[in-house]
């Protein structure tokens with residue numbers, strides 16, 4: 578997005594936007610070798626900080642990890658949907674905004690919408706986002722970094738209803754964007770799972786069809802299942818990010834992922850603090866398809 582940009586980055590991004598004639602947010606490289614990004618998903622922040630589910634208090638969880646994320650000094654952070662507890666109420670977004678402040682004061686934060694978000698309430702709370710694309714009734718952003726381009730999609734259909742859908746206009750925009758932009762390694766982020774369950778991304782097969790001719794799309798990041806996994810489709814990496822708020826079963830970790838992206842691939846280090854802790858600290862390295 579970035580939801581709460583530091584002043585200097587806001588100014589720079591607007592200048593870059595004006596110069597390029599396209600709404601893009603540019604992030605500078607920390608080192609010449611890689612782009613460092615914090616990946617969060619499914620924070621599920623309620624207005625009521627005491628709200629709990631399966632023994633987890635989502636507000637406490639986010640409050641706990643924000644200092645870790647700040648300390649890691651990423652160049653940007655992504656929240657892969659379901660920022661809000663269930664319905665995306667204005668009070669949920671006020672609470673998450675407050676909890677994110679120690680990070681958002683230093684680091685651009687991009688967020689995309691999940692099935693427990695509310696598009697208007699989100700935009701009312703955080704305002705027009707840097708990198709936002711002109712797609713009617715959708716919140717889609719593009720972020721350029723020296724090594725990868727992030728395209729953050731919007732699969733929200735209706736708040737508090739499980740399935741996701743990109744829809745024809747967003748798919749058409751994506752198809753045209755991928756065809757007309759440079760062949761920078763591209764990572765797509767979307768909230769919903771990509772399987773054939775009734776609560777997944779219902780037009781996932783159409784998404785895969787439209788990605789097929791674009792070999793420069795290297796990975797899809799997603800959340801929704803509150804599980805952590807790496808799978809692939811036609812050598813396109815599918816990375817399921819763990820939830821910050823709570824897991825759905827004890828086999829899954831609760832936490833965030835510290836990621837490094839290069840032109841050749843990426844590495845993901847799990848920072849788990851709840852649920853299954855066996856993979857905490859483990860780094861998974863993946864190479865981009867050629």
Ligand SMILES: [Zn+2]
Nearest residue numbers: 619659801803
């Ligand atoms: Zn969720």
